[in-house]
Amino acid sequence: MNQKTKLLYGILVLIALLLPFQDFIYLVFAMKVLCFALFACAFNLLLGFTGLLSFGHAAFFGTAAYITAYLCKEAGFSPELGIVLGVLGSGALGFIIGSLAIRRQGIYFAMVTLALSQMIYFLAVQMPFTGGEDGIQGVPRGTLFGLIDLKNDVAMYYFVLAVFLFGFALIMRAVNSPFGQVLKAIRENEPRAISLGYDVDRFKLMSFVISAALSGLAGSMKSLVFQLATLTDVHWHMSGEVVLMTLLGGMGTILGPVVGAGIVVGLQNYLANIGSWSTIATGFIFVICVLAFRRGVVGEIVAYYKSKN
Amino acid sequence: MQETILKTIGLGKSFKGFSAVSDVNLDVSRGTIHALIGPNGAGKTTCFNLLTKFLEPSSGQILFNGLDITNEAPSQIARRGIIRSFQISAVFPHLTVLENVRVALQRGLGTEFHFWKSGDSLHVLNERALELLHEVGLEGFANEETLNLAYGRKRALEIATTLAMEPELMLLDEPTQGMGHEDVERVTELIHRVARGRTILMVEHNMKVVSSIADRITVLQRGAVLAEGSYHEVSSNPLVVEAYMGSHEGAKL
Amino acid sequence: MSNMALEVKNLESWYGESHILHGVNFAVRDGEVVTLLGRNGAGRSTILKTILGLTSKRTGSVEVYGTETISMPTYKIARLGVGYCPEERGIFGSLSAEENLMLLPEIAPGGMGLDEIYEMFPNLYERRNSPGTRLSGGEQQMLAMARILRTGAKLLLLDEITEGLAPVIVQKLGEVVTSLRNKGFTIVLVEQNFRFAAPLADRHYVVEHGNVVEVVQQSELAAKASLLNEYLGV
Amino acid sequence: QSGAKVSGDVVKIGVLTDLSSTYSDLAGPGAVIAAKMAIADFSKDGTVIGKKIELLSADHQNKADIAANKAREWYDKDGVDVIVELVSTNVALAVMEVAEQKNKITLVSGAASLPITNEKCTANNVHWTYDTYALSNGTAKAVVKQGKKNWYFLTADYAFGAALERDSTNVLTANGGKVLGTSKHPFPNSDFSSYLLKAQASGADVVALANAGQDTINSVKQASEFGINKKQTVVPLLMFITDVHSLGLNAAQGMYLTEGFYWDKDDKTRAFAKRFILQHKRMPSSVQAGVYSSVLAYLNAVQKAGTDDTQAVMKALKSTNIDDGLFKGKIRADGKFEHDMYLLEVKKPSESTSPWDYYNVRAVIPAAEATQPLSLSRCKLVTNK
Amino acid sequence: MFELLGITPQGLVAQLLVGLINGSFYAILSLGLAIIFGLLNIINFAHGAQYTMGAFVAWIGLTQISQWLGFPDLSINYWFALIIVPLVLAGFGLILERTMLRRLYHLDHLYGLLLTFGLALIIEGMFRHWYGISGESYPAPELLQGAIPLESIGIILPKYRMWVVVISLVVCFSTWYVIERTKLGAYLRAGTENPKLLQAFGINVPLMISLAYAYGVGLAGFAGVLAAPIFQVNPLMGSNLIIVVFAVVVIGGMGSIMGAILTGLGLGLIEGLTKVFYPEASGVVIFVIMAIVLLIRPAGLFGREK
Ligand SMILES: Nc1ncnc2c1ncn2[C@@H]1O[C@H](COP(=O)(O)OP(=O)(O)OP(=O)(O)O)[C@@H](O)[C@H]1O
Ligand SMILES: Nc1ncnc2c1ncn2[C@@H]1O[C@H](COP(=O)(O)OP(=O)(O)OP(=O)(O)O)[C@@H](O)[C@H]1O
Numbered sequence A: 001m002n003q004k005t006k007l008l009y010g011i012l013v014l015i016a017l018l019l020p021f022q023d024f025i026y027l028v029f030a031m032k033v034l035c036f037a038l039f040a041c042a043f044n045l046l047l048g049f050t051g052l053l054s055f056g057h058a059a060f061f062g063t064a065a066y067i068t069a070y071l072c073k074e075a076g077f078s079p080e081l082g083i084v085l086g087v088l089g090s091g092a093l094g095f096i097i098g099s100l101a102i103r104r105q106g107i108y109f110a111m112v113t114l115a116l117s118q119m120i121y122f123l124a125v126q127m128p129f130t131g132g133e134d135g136i137q138g139v140p141r142g143t144l145f146g147l148i149d150l151k152n153d154v155a156m157y158y159f160v161l162a163v164f165l166f167g168f169a170l171i172m173r174a175v176n177s178p179f180g181q182v183l184k185a186i187r188e189n190e191p192r193a194i195s196l197g198y199d200v201d202r203f204k205l206m207s208f209v210i211s212a213a214l215s216g217l218a219g220s221m222k223s224l225v226f227q228l229a230t231l232t233d234v235h236w237h238m239s240g241e242v243v244l245m246t247l248l249g250g251m252g253t254i255l256g257p258v259v260g261a262g263i264v265v266g267l268q269n270y271l272a273n274i275g276s277w278s279t280i281a282t283g284f285i286f287v288i289c290v291l292a293f294r295r296g297v298v299g300e301i302v303a304y305y306k307s308k309n
Numbered sequence B: 001m002q003e004t005i006l007k008t009i010g011l012g013k014s015f016k017g018f019s020a021v022s023d024v025n026l027d028v029s030r031g032t033i034h035a036l037i038g039p040n041g042a043g044k045t046t047c048f049n050l051l052t053k054f055l056e057p058s059s060g061q062i063l064f065n066g067l068d069i070t071n072e073a074p075s076q077i078a079r080r081g082i083i084r085s086f087q088i089s090a091v092f093p094h095l096t097v098l099e100n101v102r103v104a105l106q107r108g109l110g111t112e113f114h115f116w117k118s119g120d121s122l123h124v125l126n127e128r129a130l131e132l133l134h135e136v137g138l139e140g141f142a143n144e145e146t147l148n149l150a151y152g153r154k155r156a157l158e159i160a161t162t163l164a165m166e167p168e169l170m171l172l173d174e175p176t177q178g179m180g181h182e183d184v185e186r187v188t189e190l191i192h193r194v195a196r197g198r199t200i201l202m203v204e205h206n207m208k209v210v211s212s213i214a215d216r217i218t219v220l221q222r223g224a225v226l227a228e229g230s231y232h233e234v235s236s237n238p239l240v241v242e243a244y245m246g247s248h249e250g251a252k253l
Numbered sequence C: 001m002s003n004m005a006l007e008v009k010n011l012e013s014w015y016g017e018s019h020i021l022h023g024v025n026f027a028v029r030d031g032e033v034v035t036l037l038g039r040n041g042a043g044r045s046t047i048l049k050t051i052l053g054l055t056s057k058r059t060g061s062v063e064v065y066g067t068e069t070i071s072m073p074t075y076k077i078a079r080l081g082v083g084y085c086p087e088e089r090g091i092f093g094s095l096s097a098e099e100n101l102m103l104l105p106e107i108a109p110g111g112m113g114l115d116e117i118y119e120m121f122p123n124l125y126e127r128r129n130s131p132g133t134r135l136s137g138g139e140q141q142m143l144a145m146a147r148i149l150r151t152g153a154k155l156l157l158l159d160e161i162t163e164g165l166a167p168v169i170v171q172k173l174g175e176v177v178t179s180l181r182n183k184g185f186t187i188v189l190v191e192q193n194f195r196f197a198a199p200l201a202d203r204h205y206v207v208e209h210g211n212v213v214e215v216v217q218q219s220e221l222a223a224k225a226s227l228l229n230e231y232l233g234v
Numbered sequence D: 001q002s003g004a005k006v007s008g009d010v011v012k013i014g015v016l017t018d019l020s021s022t023y024s025d026l027a028g029p030g031a032v033i034a035a036k037m038a039i040a041d042f043s044k045d046g047t048v049i050g051k052k053i054e055l056l057s058a059d060h061q062n063k064a065d066i067a068a069n070k071a072r073e074w075y076d077k078d079g080v081d082v083i084v085e086l087v088s089t090n091v092a093l094a095v096m097e098v099a100e101q102k103n104k105i106t107l108v109s110g111a112a113s114l115p116i117t118n119e120k121c122t123a124n125n126v127h128w129t130y131d132t133y134a135l136s137n138g139t140a141k142a143v144v145k146q147g148k149k150n151w152y153f154l155t156a157d158y159a160f161g162a163a164l165e166r167d168s169t170n171v172l173t174a175n176g177g178k179v180l181g182t183s184k185h186p187f188p189n190s191d192f193s194s195y196l197l198k199a200q201a202s203g204a205d206v207v208a209l210a211n212a213g214q215d216t217i218n219s220v221k222q223a224s225e226f227g228i229n230k231k232q233t234v235v236p237l238l239m240f241i242t243d244v245h246s247l248g249l250n251a252a253q254g255m256y257l258t259e260g261f262y263w264d265k266d267d268k269t270r271a272f273a274k275r276f277i278l279q280h281k282r283m284p285s286s287v288q289a290g291v292y293s294s295v296l297a298y299l300n301a302v303q304k305a306g307t308d309d310t311q312a313v314m315k316a317l318k319s320t321n322i323d324d325g326l327f328k329g330k331i332r333a334d335g336k337f338e339h340d341m342y343l344l345e346v347k348k349p350s351e352s353t354s355p356w357d358y359y360n361v362r363a364v365i366p367a368a369e370a371t372q373p374l375s376l377s378r379c380k381l382v383t384n385k
Numbered sequence E: 001m002f003e004l005l006g007i008t009p010q011g012l013v014a015q016l017l018v019g020l021i022n023g024s025f026y027a028i029l030s031l032g033l034a035i036i037f038g039l040l041n042i043i044n045f046a047h048g049a050q051y052t053m054g055a056f057v058a059w060i061g062l063t064q065i066s067q068w069l070g071f072p073d074l075s076i077n078y079w080f081a082l083i084i085v086p087l088v089l090a091g092f093g094l095i096l097e098r099t100m101l102r103r104l105y106h107l108d109h110l111y112g113l114l115l116t117f118g119l120a121l122i123i124e125g126m127f128r129h130w131y132g133i134s135g136e137s138y139p140a141p142e143l144l145q146g147a148i149p150l151e152s153i154g155i156i157l158p159k160y161r162m163w164v165v166v167i168s169l170v171v172c173f174s175t176w177y178v179i180e181r182t183k184l185g186a187y188l189r190a191g192t193e194n195p196k197l198l199q200a201f202g203i204n205v206p207l208m209i210s211l212a213y214a215y216g217v218g219l220a221g222f223a224g225v226l227a228a229p230i231f232q233v234n235p236l237m238g239s240n241l242i243i244v245v246f247a248v249v250v251i252g253g254m255g256s257i258m259g260a261i262l263t264g265l266g267l268g269l270i271e272g273l274t275k276v277f278y279p280e281a282s283g284v285v286i287f288v289i290m291a292i293v294l295l296i297r298p299a300g301l302f303g304r305e306k
């Protein structure tokens, strides 16, 4: 990372830290953005850096959301424990779905993940503990480590921010790690990677599980922020949304998914008043993005700077 | 010293009734350069695919250092020290040339699953990578994106990457294909040099290369062994001349 | 003077941002065989691709049998009677060998018949029902060459056709090219294998850094041997 | 009244509804218009106790998290005092939860589930227009009483469908009827022919549709395609006038259904409807009428309490008899607005004389019968006493 | 009487027929998708919206166009719609292809999917805005109104549905014939793999691609017209269907024409039977099948392994 990038990240973190001291951006909205940004980053680890397009990531997001919500509400778990178990749950699910899906490639991979996540959706509708279409509502945020009362939005915000930064740093590290190098090689030329002695499936599975677990982390956080877990979290629309976030922001860029999440969540929020026009507007944004800003917002900026230098 | 490193017993492969390789008994001695030649479609690449388990043999056994590896996975075989190159060039196009080689070197570090470790931990490999690039004459391109290399250079890079694996047994599928004469000579010389201390099994149509460095030659035809011996023995075998080399004029191409 | 089959003037070409050809000039008369020689990466394959409009951008002039093609779509250029055998062979994996062979539309009368082709390449006959990319490297190479002989195209752009072929087949290809030449085909040959190309061609163009830097007539071969050696390291 | 305590010096009403997806016809933009009409009818200059009345609206897309997020933002940041409409139960429950935490008011009109005023009830909520208890009691009882005792259910396979089926089954069996079979269909679903064939083969008198929205519309349409409505009676347990409108009378004729409001019931409703259609180009649905009524009642309660303080307003709401010409009744301790419901029969095309002339009112179901008795309520506000 | 899990054999036959009807829709739609995917390398997410559009255009033709144009007697009836609507949709497809999709061929599938996803949102949003969510009713043509009563089993089958089965089978199999049994099929497959090279052999690939997309969209519109009298014509009718149709295409094998047709029909039947015997699972059965098929036969039932 060069000096300029470091400076940029520093400024961004500073802004994030100062956010509770203003009135312009609503804190819960900011938390939502952070949750989805983490989700999109986790997804990008798979799409942008492993070259696997999963169309079923909602399954991990939603499963963790349900687990955390259920444990915190019905079993009275503390939030940190609820989150850890949620992440473990989605990681385990990631292992199962991943083992099945990584045996296939390209569009088939996308479709297998979609199919398996549809089954998770089916379970979420059918199983008694998920509360059917009403979901699990009124999840208590609880007190973190028995010390910090998360009912307070500011406390909750810093907690979400800390978790996000942790997840983000982990992903950034993973991408540039020795592991990340091998992933990149696999994405580029799989047979060659095999012939160099890499057990490609294990690498793919590993990145799938990491991505699933981090998506779960995002889902768990979301269920605490909004204090609910619903079918929306496991619906394929959610899987689609995260793809859109990643692409809008710029897939394969580190900061892209964060920006993409901000844009999509913001659109949802601020276009909410114009009813059916919001669908149309969203549609137009995608069309324009694909036709004109294919690299995504961050990707375009990066490309611009590259071409200038 | 003439110990067998790789041995196949009755190796065979058929595709939907068409048998591409049948009953091949190879015997590759340690420390030699062994060439596999034969007309197009004779089954050479298929043999390679079987040895590295990119294809599942229909019959037969593969012994590496006396060990039966017939049922092992491709990556496992690679880790045992059998590394192959591909007939159609196989590089990682969007990595730099240096990174290409490093991916191969990286396995030696044993950190390939460490997703929490910094990428800088790989810099220790740069020196060795540059060395390897130097050997194939690509050191000037170290930071070039591989995509932009011309075909011949990609082949050279592939050899460097393969070398990086410090293979005990190297399988080269037409290493000089598509190269200019200069390159061919350099690569031939390179193969000859790196062959010291390891074993090479190569497929090659360029008889100049084969005659100059191969210690032993197996000729395949229609999936079966037609002849075996030194270049001299093989090239004077009328069957081989008819099926493969053509007139002696052609052999000197 | 016989008619021009191909006339390339000031040809420039790009792949995306990268500028590869910088004003290439050469001309081939009907019935001639010429080669493009050069080191790896010199731009020889790119010249062939550019003639057919397969690069992302090109400028200059390319006349095929007297028709200016610089702003024509690729398929129309092909229909002027150009047959192309690409460097990476371009066999279609979803088609069988025979379908690959039969795929190309006949663009002019006088193409070879299927029997004739199978006679020339018996391997192909044997493997005709296999999916195209399941053929061995060399078989694919034969297929790529064979299929353009069916179309009746008279101007052939051949990119490294001897690559990966057994010496016997190379010999045979030499005979094929000679016989095509005798039948009046015009051939532009990109070759690494100079010994293969040398006796076949009327003229050799040496390409370096996207330019034609030297022209060597068949008759001057001996005289310019050292020059060629310098360019190509033969 | 200038000394009145009004938070933020303005009374803010938020219409949180489905503006763009499944329920946008029966609630949606029409609900926003209804709320605007209520404010206009309440005061010409748009004020209450001297303070300005402001209206916000947003789309929750039927997603609980979007709804909860918006509600939080409205309550926290925009100073909204009351949120109305809230079609679809999961949305209503999520927003009620937020409102309870923030000590603000919700007036639910569009959602139908009984738990809203039972196990999930809150002190700051009123359930305005209808609930599944009213639907099943109204329709099921009336139909069984006509002697159509053997029923076959097509039930949407989710909690709401199951609740509708269960409640109706209770009424059915209590009145001597019998369930011959049930087909659970996924939600949403578009082809119902398999289920309809089974229903047909079962020989039941009644094919009851325990589903909603598009599912109901398509079931009715296909039932008529299969000629089922000729031999058997199709009974949609939840259907709105907007659904009948889009189906057309040909397919819908002869069905029985229960609603809390029908525009053509009397002069007052007709007068309201006439004004409404001018703005919306469609007749008001019961949900939209409910929004009008709830907003009007809220403003009256603010006036009466002299403040927009939540407790004071809730007290005023629950202690006033409501009669705005559309709905008449009072609000119980558990938050249920108790009012009459109407059993309606869809007219034949030949009977319909003007656009939107769709129903014959077959019976008035008195408030007491259309509402779950307080004694059975599982609401904490009632059981704790 | 012999009964299987509470269903009479006659009842079962009726159920199978009903399943076949849905199968026909799956077949036409997945056929269109398969052609488009096969040739343009684009997963046409807008396929559902184009199907919706077909139904709406038919409805507009029947009821609205007279007002629009001011000729009170003008009305495009069902039979004309069956021909005109697919042409209108094909024209629409042609415009989309020429102006937008064309720029995406050299890119990853993902971009095509995203673009068409955006298009789907726009199309759906427009209809939603104009005609509301509850949709409109389209009557069956007079000739096909009513039902054939099968008194012996107490079951009635609408004539219109019979017609749907017949006409869709005809359309599907003629399409298959044209693509697989003529040289066109070989061009299509080769064009999928390497369009540039195919052009270098003298084939007008851009035109072929435009027409293929137009044809695929036309098929979607055709299915829309067929569906209008059965389902409520509403803006979401397509988006509810499209995911299932995707699954059908994948199960059949990407790019296999016959695969798309047979799988469509077969899955319609299976789904129909699930609705009878275990209705709760009918929403997920296709995905279960898809997962199983992909694990056993990665390229799909009829797909070629790479
Ligand atoms: N996967 C496959 N399916 C069907 N046939 C195959 C397959 N792989 C190879 N073959 C056939 O097996 C034969 C041997 O092919 P192989 O690639 O081993 O030849 P080769 O000796 O390497 O030839 P070349 O020198 O031309 O590369 C060929 O006839 C080829 O068509
Ligand atoms: N698709 C491409 N995109 C960008 N650059 C390319 C592309 N293809 C080739 N090049 C570059 O164009 C130059 C000329 O390549 P070309 O393939 O024409 O060389 P060549 O003379 O045929 O050599 P070779 O013997 O390697 O085939 C090379 O520098 C190469 O890196």
Ligand SMILES: [Mg+2]
Pocket (backbone or CB within 6 Å): B044, B045, B046, B087, C136, C137, C138
């Ligand atoms: Mg080979």
Ligand SMILES: [Mg+2]
Pocket (backbone or CB within 6 Å): B151, C044, C045, C046, C087
């Ligand atoms: Mg070349």
